[in-house]
Amino acid sequence: MNEILKERKGQIVTKGQDNVAIACEKASLAGSVSQRACVFCGSRVVLYPIADALHLIHGPVGCAAYTWDIRGSLSSGPQLHRLSFTTDLKEKEVVFGGEPKLYNALISLIDQYKPKAAFVYGTCIIGVIGDDMEAVCRRVASEKGIDVIPIMSEGFNGTKKDGYKLACDALSKLIGTDTVTEVPEHSINILGDFNLAGELWMLAEYYRRMGVNLVACMTGDGRIDDVRKAHKAQLNVVQCSGSMIYLAKDMKEKYGTPFMKVSYFGIEDMSDALYEVARFFKSDKMMKQARELVREEISKLLPELQVYREKLEGKRAAIYVGGAFKAISLVKALRLLGMKTVVVGSQTGNQDDYNLLKELCDEGTIIVDDSNPNELSEFVKQTGADLFIGGVKERPIAYKLGLGFCDHNHERKEALAGYEGMLNFAKEVHASVCSPVWKFMK
């Protein structure tokens, strides 16, 4: 086996062999070719789906160019989030300051696009050149009468997770600003769903069928006015806990809103997400409706899944995704297809996530934090995986090694959440693992 960097060894454990706790939540090692991005990325991806806000990136051009229309987050109305705005700083501004350019950009963009609020992301050099972004944002807010929220998301200032926190802080500033609107009883917020391929709409429909109302989704198909009244909901249902748990905790502290962590991937977790909410509202009627819904969906789904299960039984899968919570659901979803997880890892998991994974996985499964192409290719070879589940950067690794691949990334076009999503997942795994093209790779 090729060399694994010694500083990284603590971040890799094999179930049944290593009885130490995995090292995680560390800065990436320089030169390791981490699959992670940066603080800016963390805040940008979380706020990105808010469709009626202006998202302006203050800095040189790259950060805006690379995040233009980057997520498959659908909006049922405005599409402003899909445009990429930047102050496109030049050498002159680096020397003399970028505040006037930021001010002009905000004024002209707000005049043109009439957003409900504006998020301004400061990238690496903003603090270094001493721009007072907060002052500019305050001034524009008072002149234009909308919230203009600065997010100091210098890429170097922590990890992607710190960016999530900044995004949550930005949302927190908006929450509670609508004190007038009343919400019906049995109302929840969905946190941490980004409406990729319309997943939120499926989930909202499930909840609606149970008699549960949605106040705000943060941030899939998001709207500023919904965020403002989010504190009126009786419960926060948090998915992708990596990014939104900070907000849930913050709301609990400020407004006493309780929260629960759920996942919408796979039949088990999806159904639990519905039952838990019914249990929370202590409503027998709601629980009955939830049970009916689950029964109905599953009786439709299982016969269809069976077709794929027969073909996929016994195959091995490797998972490397952004958040560990997603990885946990994927292990279970794969099991439902008769598949075994042999490698599982994430960019941003914490100790609890990894403990859960360790409990869940079979002996011999490699568990890894903040991995890189060299390690992943080694693990896949060692374990003889047939399938890789990951994002854009993992896809060519899998393909070069002759493995099937399932896209579980920000830009995917297939909904993978919910019951419908489980079927899509099975179809996609099947389409890749069972394709006849692999025979030419041997």
Add this chain to the structure above:
Amino acid sequence: MKDTIIKSPHRKTEDEPFKSTRNACKLCAPLGASVAFKGIRGCVPIIHGSQGCATYIRRYLISHYKEPVDIASSNFSEESTIFGGGANCHAAIDNVIRQYQPEVIGMATTCLSETIGDDVNFYIQTYKDLTDRTELPHFVTASTPSYQGSHMDGFHEAVTSIVKSMAEAGETGKHLNIFPGFISPEDLRQIKTILEDFGIDYILLPDYSETLDNPIWDSYKRIPDGGTPIELIKKCGYAHASIEFGTIQNKGSLAGRVKKNTQSSSAGDYLQTRFGVENFRLPMPVGVGLNDQLFEILTKVSGKEIPLKYKKERGRLVDSYVDGHKYIFGKRAVVYGEEDFVLGISAFLNEIGIEVALAASGGESGMLEEEIKKYCPENTEKIISRNGYDYEIIHEWCAENKPDILIGNSKAYYIARDLNIPIVRCGFPIHDRIGGQRIKHIGYTGTQELFDRITNALIGYKQDNSEVGYKYM
């Protein structure tokens, strides 16, 4: 999206004040440098800055090339920003050597490292002084702050820097240097075939025809095969001549190549000034006219006849021009992307009777208009050529001016969709289709493919929108 199209308060002429860039038609400089570094054999690029820079650039390139693209990062922290990135730079170099055993490390800087005044050449020197390693890779650096120019500035900065750091003097040989600019792996293979058919020894730099477009592998390769070997790059200094594609090369901007006061804005320029290697420069050769120029240069420098194969290719191309001319004449096209790409494509469209209505680039050379005039002399009055445009200005321009076709990368698809205009995808990036790395643009056969695709796009558009649909053209 339609409701957002109102009279743009944004810059449409040079004298209007700049407000904001909306959907940038350019990328940042380290991306271009990374692509160029990928074209050296055994090279691993390191981007000296935050982790995100390397990851975003990898993701962007992977989505186009559909290949693993490993680029390391020195992963700045708050401490490195305050106290300098030396320690991280050393750690990154050391960890890359341990993991990859590269022949070359190409280090590109970022807005962050340049703003805090990091000197990567000094860090590399101190690494060399301090390390116990006896065998070290060759180091090349490129100064690529993203507040200077676009990804093309980064690309040419890296190519020039590679040549400057490696080229040696020697007795003039028969070999030729080819600096092809930013073209597709398929284009690179095409150049190699042409030169091999001519029987010319060549040094192609950069050559990412394999590194960014690999065949399948038996086992995973940390560094993909291919790329220009260092031994060859050394010989650049005593080549018979150089040929450069691209007459703009973003040299009008403030890039380090010019600022460093070496009087040379490109690799070919440098070799000519420093070693007296004659430099031939022409636009990216798309179309009969520009390819005739290329073949003429090849004949001249090699003293050999044009192989029959290419006379036939040329003949077939012209034959197809005749077959297709009526369907395209007078159609109005918008061409966008990198400046040298826009120039090459515009010259080609001009020679087949398609009117270039707008030639737009996010690049900042300020030379696009002048160069387009030079290569489309018959239509200098009609063509609007613009540097510093972004996709939203192009979008608004198209909504007002209703062009017949868009030609360029996949990023303008949303404009094509919104306004129901056909789009022919070529150049970089192609993120919404497979095969972007295999699109051929140059040579007679590259032109042939583009000609067929453009003509058929226009024929197809008419057919799709006809009342009855028909079976003959």
